Amino acid sequence: MENPADLSEFKQRPTPRLITGLFLMAFSYVIGWPAIAALGVLAVWYKEPLIAVIGGPTIYAISCLVFLFGAWLARAPHYLGTLTKFATQSFIRKYSTKNFS
Secondary structure, eight states: OOSOOOOGGGTSOOOHHHHHHHHHHHHHHHHHHHHHHHHHHHHHHHTOHHHHHHHHHHHHHHHHHHHHHHHHHTTHHHHHHHHHHHHHHHHHHHHSSSOOO
16 A cells, blocks of 8 residues: 555557457467367368367467467566556555444
């Protein structure tokens, strides 16, 4: 409570790095489950289960790596830390003056 959270960085214009990171995070969802579903359909269509057995986890791992890279580019841990600090301080301010008995 001695150092209040500063949310001024959320008011600044997003940088190209932040936009790229957010785009990659969103893109990971697009390439994740739809690609796995498509591989499942292809496996049934061609009667080759290995397409889904090998391709599904591989695409999912690639999707996770794209998401993590995007989160790193967007500096997600930094922004989440600032937002968590602000939310915690707001909660404490709101409920510290009330009597719970």
